[in-house]
Amino acid sequence: MSCARFYPFVAIVGQEKMKRALIFNIINPTLSGVLIRGEKGTGKSTAVRALAHILPKIEVVKDCPFNLPNGDSTGLCVECPKADCREAVMSGREPEKIWREIRVVELPVGATEDRVVGTLDLEHALKKGEKCIEPGLLAAAHRGILYVDEVNLLDDHVVDVLLDSAAMGVNTIEREGVSFSHPARFTLVGTMNPEEGELRPQLLDRFGLCVTVEGLKDPESRVAVMERRTAFDEDPESFCKSWEEESQALVERIEQARKLYSHVAISRNLLFDIASWCLEMGVDGHRADIIMLKTAKTIAAFDGRTEVKASDIEEAAELVLPHRIRKQPFMDIVEDVRSIRV
Amino acid sequence: MKAFKRIFPFSAIVGQERLKKALILNAINPAIGGVLIRGEKGTAKSTAVRSFAAVLPEVHVVAGCPFSCDPDNPAEWCRYCRSLKSPPTVISRPVSIVTLPLNATEDRVVGSIDFERTIKTGERHFHPGVLAKAHRGILYIDEVNLLDDYIVELILDVAASGINRVEREGISFSHPAKFILVGTMNPEEGDIRPQLLDRFGLCVEVQGESDLERRVELMSFREEFDLDPDGFIQRFEKIDRSVAMSIVAARELLPRVKTNDRTKKFISDLCLENNVAGHRADIVMEQAARAVAALKGRLYVTVQDVQEIATMVLTHRRREALPPPPPPPQLSEETDTRKDQPPKDKPPDQQKPPEHQPEHNGRAHGQSMNQTEADEERSDEEREGKENLKDRVNYKHVLERVFEIGQTFKVRKISGPKDRILRRGSGRRSRTRTAQKQGRYVRSSLKGDGSDVALDATLRAAAPHQLRRRSNSFDGLAVYLTPQDLRHKIREKRIGNFLLFVVDASGSMGAQGRMSAAKGAIMSLLLDAYQKRDRVAMITFRQNEAQLQLPPTSSVELAAKLLKELPVGGRTPLSAGLIKAYEVVKRELLKDPSTKPIVIVITDGKANVSVGQSKKPLEEAMIIAGRFTLDDRITSIVVDTEKAGIMQFGLARRLAEYMDGLYFRIDDLKASDLVHIIKEEVTQ
Incomplete structure (x- = not known):
């Protein structure tokens, strides 16, 4: 694996909350993403790109444009642009499968709608005279991570489309002569600088977790940041190698937590705790409850426990609630959740 | 079943009984005409609709027909079914729920020429669109308020007539398209047009559960489903099926369910009382009540049945009685008295002693206000004094006060005329052609x-x-x-407009709760701007100068924050404010000649400070106001903060005339009833 292009995740100094939020999302993709808010130069983008070092593997059909785990002879594969694989599936054979790391797909701020949702395949249409879909970024991000840098600057139009498919995990295309739908279940990771405007509450709610990052305050860590960064820039290869062991340890820990997750139990009392947190904070709807439960369980799994503790719930609250207390478009985002509750 | 279509079971949804009932009633009696689900995020709106397909009984269709024709109704058959020589083979299949995604283009909605087949055969073939697929099923639009207007119009047209007529690309074709329209929306993101609103038979407002026990149950259900979807679906299969059975039974009963005259009278009285427009409400209510009766296995409709569904029918149709009642005066007083508290807590250094004005109200006797006006002012003050002594006492001591934001409301539609100039940008106020890809x-x-x-x-x-x-x-x-x-x-x-707020923050605005009402109005306009993705800027004028408080930005949040902290006090340099506004607008126009700025002046018009030496303040302001008429890209609006009453100066109205702009009182800004808005759109 040649990850030397990216700064290693484990080598990021401080920013524990952000790192944990990202890790939780990798352990449990149903947390549906994390929003990282913070000023410039606080390692937001670096952290997301660095995920490449610690991503788990999934089984997919080789080169499948939709990242499917299996061939689907009744639905998607019928109209798939990949001819050889399609024929294999249609004739009842198993398509070739591989194990690979889940992908981080980047959605550039200037992306057009047709690139995001997919469109008519021009080449195929001209050459063969057949209608064929050219999958967009949402298809590429299925079962992976969709990363939007500066998510608050995204064109409004694209945000609407994103909301639409993030809601149900299905992307439906009814445009330019193509009628098609494919699964699009992704972990939405966004970074933003609040100085440049806030997000719409609707989109905000789609991010499972939200963390605010700040520059490091103590000189020692700042020096560490400088030293490590220079070391990386000078010789990425050997820098990554020196962190290899730690990366590997984290990958294993994540792997363990993924397996453990379904065995984590939570007492009924703690469930009531979660519900009353959400009620007291006056959040909209029930997404907060559900995500909080999942986060608490993920935290327990990450710590290698099979029982959720009260402290897990508190940590979950800090990640899940801040951006949901903001009910109306113009209310500020709350930074410290606990202070409100007391 | 396709792996990605595993959906949370309908009967496992905790709570939301009204939403479930509305869907079931529609399935029993399609004549109800669909349902609109309004509510905050995360309340199982979409989940409910998507899972609903599983509990719907199957429909009989002609085998091979692309339009799902009804075998028992040959009169409505499509061309394909008519061309069949032998009686058609009938198959039954689940009712289709067709999702209309936000990114849909026109050709896929109505259908178009089938390019693949046409190439092969050389003949023109029709390729059915979403509307064809939805025939005899459900057309589901998630986030219906975000859908493009053009597409909305297409769908409305078809929904009204039940027939989709296609005339494009050399094809002339029509097919039946009768469907139940189901939409979900989050009102925070902007509302939908009244015409479309009325088209939905029922409207359900959903909220989160407030009961702890149920929240816990809901959480656990969801988690169980995510861990083991198949097992969970199986667990609820039986209950889902029993719901389906009750729908089938009710459907069979429905044609025999009768409504007696007394109940009919009750229905029409109810609709009259709520002042609904047109007769759709009456019809929908009767149909829905019949469905309720059928579901209960009864052959006649009772008053209770009607009451059960009345709110669903009326919520989105109810109008205020005409004429609109005058604004409740006690409200502003209330806000005023409440607002009186904070200044007392302020440290004394903020309560600067008045320098130029010993009296409150921005009233300045020595200034150029003429005698009658001053008189008016005094009587104003007297009235006020009677009404609210405490208020008055405060004026004497406090020059600067910060008023809280008054009540906000829905804003009527404000937009410039549509034209053919290509523009760049993004937003949703005015429609335009775009030049970018x-x-x-x-x-x-x-x-x-x-x-x-x-x-x-x-x-x-x-x-x-x-x-x-x-x-x-x-x-x-x-x-x-x-x-x-x-x-x-x-x-x-839709591109966002550029909204420039010019806010009068002089002392006179502090009287009679004008400022908090004005702040409420500005806040409402800002909320509206947020939904329409406008750029905003704000200028305030008080004392001797005007300040650009907020340079043009698309962060409406910033404007809202500023507004909250905006103090009031001092004299009224209206002309300075207007000059500043003109400069800002000019600059914006230079930067992007195709923007259409909307200047919103919020004032009572009582100018008492002039910029130059030669003219009286009011006269000067009017001359400057005239400049805004020189550029027809600028739309101006004057919002008068003066309370309606016997004593009125009408200065703001004069200002509006000079600016050649629209004139509103704060109350006029409120989005009025259905009829009014429709009229407005027709005249546009």
Whole structure:
């Protein structure tokens, strides 16, 4: 694996909350993403790109444009642009499968709608005279991570489309002569600088977790940041190698937590705790409850426990609630959740 | 079952009984005409609709028919079914729930020429669109308030007539399209047009559960489902099926359910009381009540049945009684007294002693206000004194006060006229054609420079000629395009306008709760601006100068924050404010000549400070106001903060006349009833 292009995740100094939020999302993709808010130069983008070092593997059909785990002879594969694989599936054979790391797909701020949702395949249409879909970024991000840098600057139009498919995990295309739908279940990771405007509450709610990052305050860590960064820039290869062991340890820990997750139990009392947190904070709807439960369980799994503790719930609250207390478009985002509750 | 279509079971949804009932009633009696689900995020709106398909009984359709024709109703058959020689084979299949995604283009909604088949056969074939697929099923629009206007109009048209007529690309075709329209929306993101609102038979407002026990149950259900979807679905299969059975039974009963005259009278009285527009409410209510009775296995409708569904029918149709009642005066007093508290807590250094004005109200006797006006002012003050002594006492001591934001409301539609200038940007206030390769691709046209080719339309245009062209050509391509086939995309999107708020923050605005009402109005306009993605800027004027408090920005949040902290006090340099506004607008116009700025002046018009020496303040302001008329890209609006009453100066109205702009009182800004808005749109 040649990850030397990216700064290693484990080598990021401080920013524990952000790192944990990202890790939780990798352990449990149903947390549906994390929003990282913070000023410039606080390692937001670096952290997301660095995920490449610690991503788990999934089984997919080789080169499948939709990242499917299996061939689907009744639905998607019928109209798939990949001819050889399609024929294999249609004739009842198993398509070739591989194990690979889940992908981080980047959605550039200037992306057009047709690139995001997919469109008519021009080449195929001209050459063969057949209608064929050219999958967009949402298809590429299925079962992976969709990363939007500066998510608050995204064109409004694209945000609407994103909301639409993030809601149900299905992307439906009814445009330019193509009628098609494919699964699009992704972990939405966004970074933003609040100085440049806030997000719409609707989109905000789609991010499972939200963390605010700040520059490091103590000189020692700042020096560490400088030293490590220079070391990386000078010789990425050997820098990554020196962190290899730690990366590997984290990958294993994540792997363990993924397996453990379904065995984590939570007492009924703690469930009531979660519900009353959400009620007291006056959040909209029930997404907060559900995500909080999942986060608490993920935290327990990450710590290698099979029982959720009260402290897990508190940590979950800090990640899940801040951006949901903001009910109306113009209310500020709350930074410290606990202070409100007391 | 496709792996990605595993959906949370309908009967496992905790709570939301009204939502579930509304869906079931529609399934029993399609004549109800659909349901609109309004509510905050995360309340199982979409989940409920998507899972509903599983509990619907199957429909009988003609086998092979692309339009799902009803075998028992030959009168409405499509061309395909009529061409069948033998009686059609009947199959039954689940009711289809067709999702209309936000990115849909026109050709897929109504249907278009089938380019693949046309190329092969050389004949024009029709390729059915979403509307055809939804026939005898459910057309589901998630986030219906975000859907493009153009598409909405198309759907409305078809929903009203039940027939989709297609005249495009050399095809002339029509097919039946009767469907139940189900939409979900989050009102925070902006509302939908009243015409569309009325089209939905029922409207359900959903909220989160407030009961702890149920929240816990809900959480655990969801988690169980995510861990083991198949097992969970199986667990609820039986209950789902029993719901389906009750729907089937109720459907059979429905034609025999009768409504007696007394109940009918009750229905019409109810509709009258709530002052609904038109007769759709009456009809829908009766149909829904019959469905309720059928569901209960009864053959007659009772008053209770009607009461059960009355709110669903009326919530989105109810109007205020006409004429609109005057604004409740006690409200502003209340806010005023409440607002009186904070200044007392302020440290004394903030309560600067008045320098120029010993009296409150921005009233300045020595200034150029003429005698009558001053008189008016005094009587104003007297009235006020009687009404609210405490208020008055405060004026004497406090020059600067910060008022809280008054009540907000829905804002009526404000937009410039649509034109054909190509613009850049993004937003949703005024519609425009866009020059960038961005925005909604609505339809195609022959005109264009070839940079934004509408491939699908081009191929469709070329398709009928392929057989002929193929014989003349020898290279390996399947499709032969010639320049005359080229079609170009016409994109349309709403661009945000530039809203410039010019706010009078002088002392006179502090009287009678004017400022908090004005702040409420500005806040409402800001909320509206947020939903329409406008750029905003704010200028305030008080004491001797005007300040650009907020330079043009698209962060409406910043403006809201500023507004909250905006203090009031001092004299009224209206002309300075107008000059500043003119400068800002001019600058914006230079930067982007195609923007259409809307200048919103919020004032009572009582100018008492002039910029120059020669003219009286009011006179000077009016002359400056005249400048705004020179550029017809500028739309101006004057919001009068003066309370309606016997004593009125009408200065703001004069200002509006000089600016050649619209004049509103704060109350006029409120989005009025259905009829009014429709009228407005028609005249546009």
